[in-house]
Amino acid sequence: MVSKIFFLALLAYVFTMNADPTKYARTAKELFQKNKMTGLAMLGIGKIGWIEKPIPECGPLDALVRPLAVSPCTSDIHTVWSGAIGDRHDMILGHECVGQIIKVGSLVKNFKVGDKVVVPAITPDWGAEESQRGYPQHSGGMLGGWKFSNFKDGVFSEAIHINEADANLALLPKEIDPEVGAMLSDMVTTGFHGSELADIKIGDTVCVIGIGPVGLMSVAGASLLGASRIFAVGSRPNCVEAAKKYGATDIINYKEGPIEEQILEKTGGKGVDRVVIAGGDVHTFKQAVKMLKPGGAIGNVNYLGEGEYIDIPRTEWGVGMGHKHIHGGLTPGGRIRMEKLANLVVYGKLDPSHLLTHRFKGFEKVEDALLLMKDKPKDLIKPVVRIHYDDEDSLN
Numbered sequence: 001m002v003s004k005i006f007f008l009a010l011l012a013y014v015f016t017m018n019a020d021p022t023k024y025a026r027t028a029k030e031l032f033q034k035n036k037m038t039g040l041a042m043l044g045i046g047k048i049g050w051i052e053k054p055i056p057e058c059g060p061l062d063a064l065v066r067p068l069a070v071s072p073c074t075s076d077i078h079t080v081w082s083g084a085i086g087d088r089h090d091m092i093l094g095h096e097c098v099g100q101i102i103k104v105g106s107l108v109k110n111f112k113v114g115d116k117v118v119v120p121a122i123t124p125d126w127g128a129e130e131s132q133r134g135y136p137q138h139s140g141g142m143l144g145g146w147k148f149s150n151f152k153d154g155v156f157s158e159a160i161h162i163n164e165a166d167a168n169l170a171l172l173p174k175e176i177d178p179e180v181g182a183m184l185s186d187m188v189t190t191g192f193h194g195s196e197l198a199d200i201k202i203g204d205t206v207c208v209i210g211i212g213p214v215g216l217m218s219v220a221g222a223s224l225l226g227a228s229r230i231f232a233v234g235s236r237p238n239c240v241e242a243a244k245k246y247g248a249t250d251i252i253n254y255k256e257g258p259i260e261e262q263i264l265e266k267t268g269g270k271g272v273d274r275v276v277i278a279g280g281d282v283h284t285f286k287q288a289v290k291m292l293k294p295g296g297a298i299g300n301v302n303y304l305g306e307g308e309y310i311d312i313p314r315t316e317w318g319v320g321m322g323h324k325h326i327h328g329g330l331t332p333g334g335r336i337r338m339e340k341l342a343n344l345v346v347y348g349k350l351d352p353s354h355l356l357t358h359r360f361k362g363f364e365k366v367e368d369a370l371l372l373m374k375d376k377p378k379d380l381i382k383p384v385v386r387i388h389y390d391d392e393d394s395l396n
């Protein structure tokens with residue numbers, strides 16, 4: 001009996017682990033024939049591997065999508081290697097993707113098989129109470145709109161399940177390359193949300209703390225919203241160069257002294273109207289409050305992976321009465337937002353391609369791209385993986 005259980009366990013192990021990604025990307029026909037999908041998963045804290053799973057059910061409002069371009073995110077790294085959202089077993093990773101529809105539910109009106117689509121990182125349930133109150137990103141509970149690679153299999157998979165396809169997907173305009181389009185899923189929308197949360201108005205002086213890919217998009221968002229002077233806080237040469245392309249007027253290197261002191265010095269002791277936090281930790285709020293003018297606002301989109309409390313300095317916060325507003329939020333998802341962001345690219349107002357420093361080809365390269373994100377070489381901003389299929393242009 002024991003040996004039989006052992007044998008079955010071994011068999012299950014052989015079939016679920018060590019799935020060979022080089023055998024895929026298969027055509028849609030081959031995929032559905034086998035009815036199993038391969039994906040790069042978190043096996044447990046600190047462990048990743050390729051696994052095989054049944055293809056998800058496609059409900060009447062849903063769609064199944066295969067990835068054309070995916071990009072690993074720092075949050076995938078937090079999730080696996082810091083255990084930031086707790087332990088997960090055999091959960092497929094990834095949430096930044098442009099894909100192609102391989103199946104649609106019977107009630108989906110606006111998409112068909114073969115369509116190329118932006119898959120947002122945030123895919124809310126639009127009928128939820130929180131969505132009706134205007135916060136779809138928290139549908140079903142706090143951060144509940146963030147499903148992929150949080151509590152649902154993500155996009156590093158041969159078949160990605162999309163709930164409420166009509167509301168959550170957006171067509172990828174033909175002018176946008178899938179690799180560039182994948183930046184809309186999270187980097188562009190999250191970075192811009194930081195600028196939105198900071199309530200940037202025409203002519204404002206803004207400081208963006210952290211110029212990784214999200215912060216760079218906050219710089220771009222601040223520019224689009226009309227900021228006059230934009231301080232970008234960072235030191236890596238690639239990021240500094242990109243920040244200037246996206247509209248930064250001043251670069252603040254935190255290695256050259258406390259950033260709030262540098263900002264106060266450069267603004268004649270006045271500080272800035274708005275601060276976007278896209279990097280740092282729970283103590284970054286201290287610096288942000290110190291450099292902010294009364295009446296100003298802070299927009300945080302940084303994922304705070306550690307610490308019990310956030311550091312807010314009592315005196316500089318006007319002993320509680322300084323009108324220094326602190327906002328933090330998860331980006332909204334949704335079709336309309338993705339269409340609007342895509343239009344910025346189509347009409348030449350935004351070029352996310354400056355984020356793409358490392359390009360890979362082939363589904364199996366997703367693992368290399370993820371490990372690159374973990375190792376974070378100095379010249380890295382974002383890696384992206386393009387996946388081609390023999391039936392890409394003939395699928396319908």
Ligand SMILES: [Zn+2]
Nearest residue numbers: 073075096186
């Ligand atoms: Zn992400």
